[in-house]
Structures are given as C-alpha cells and as structure tokens.
Amino acid sequence: MNGFALDDILSGDVEADAQCLNELLKAVNERCAFNKELKRGLKYRVEKNKDVTRFEKFVRSYMGTDQETLNCLAGFYSDWIVTPLGFWAGSGGELAENPHAGLVKAFNKTDSAGN
Numbered sequence: 001m002n003g004f005a006l007d008d009i010l011s012g013d014v015e016a017d018a019q020c021l022n023e024l025l026k027a028v029n030e031r032c033a034f035n036k037e038l039k040r041g042l043k044y045r046v047e048k049n050k051d052v053t054r055f056e057k058f059v060r061s062y063m064g065t066d067q068e069t070l071n072c073l074a075g076f077y078s079d080w081i082v083t084p085l086g087f088w089a090g091s092g093g094e095l096a097e098n099p100h101a102g103l104v105k106a107f108n109k110t111d112s113a114g115n
Helices: 015-032 037-039 052-059 067-082 100-112
Strands: none
Touching: 015 037
8 A cells, every 4th residue: 555554553442443544534535525536546435424414414404493483482481490291291280191192282282372
C-alpha cells in the first residue's frame, strides 16, 4: 500500500481502533464526495449506518412542532402539572388496561379538544 500499513495505526484496543478507522473512513468518504473520479476508481466502499443517515436526514428537514400541537400542549399544560396521569386516565380515572386503547383514546381526546 505504498508506505501505508494499517497495522502501524491500529493499537489493538477495539474502541480506539474503531474510532481511528471511523475517522479514516470519514476522510475517505469526504475526499470521494469532492472527487468523483477517485470514487469510481475504488474497488470497495463503506456505507454509513442507514439509521444514522435517516436520523441526519430527519434533523436536516425537521421544521419544528406545528402550531396546532403546540396550542394543544399549552392548553393541557396546567392540568398535567396538577395531575400528570390525568391525560392517560380513562373516564373513570383509572389508566386504560389496554395500552393501545389508551393511546387511541388519548389521541381522540386531544383531537376533539382541538375542534
């Protein structure tokens, strides 16, 4: 590899080696982003973790909480401070036995409160 031996930069410590390789692969990826010819010449490629990529895409495109949701949350704020479980409680004051039913009921409760 023309004067470059991977063993020369790795220590044998898994965490340190992973960090070192991540930095190296990031540098290769950044270089290839600006040099398409170099990228085409590579025989191997390493892709970023898809979950990380999806999260980064979400963060770039997230516009914040919509005004309707903020208004709904603000409207229930004082009730939640006084009785935090009140939002999740059924009409009898008990928490729903079926968590899914409780979520649907809570959604319907907030949906009807906004109308």
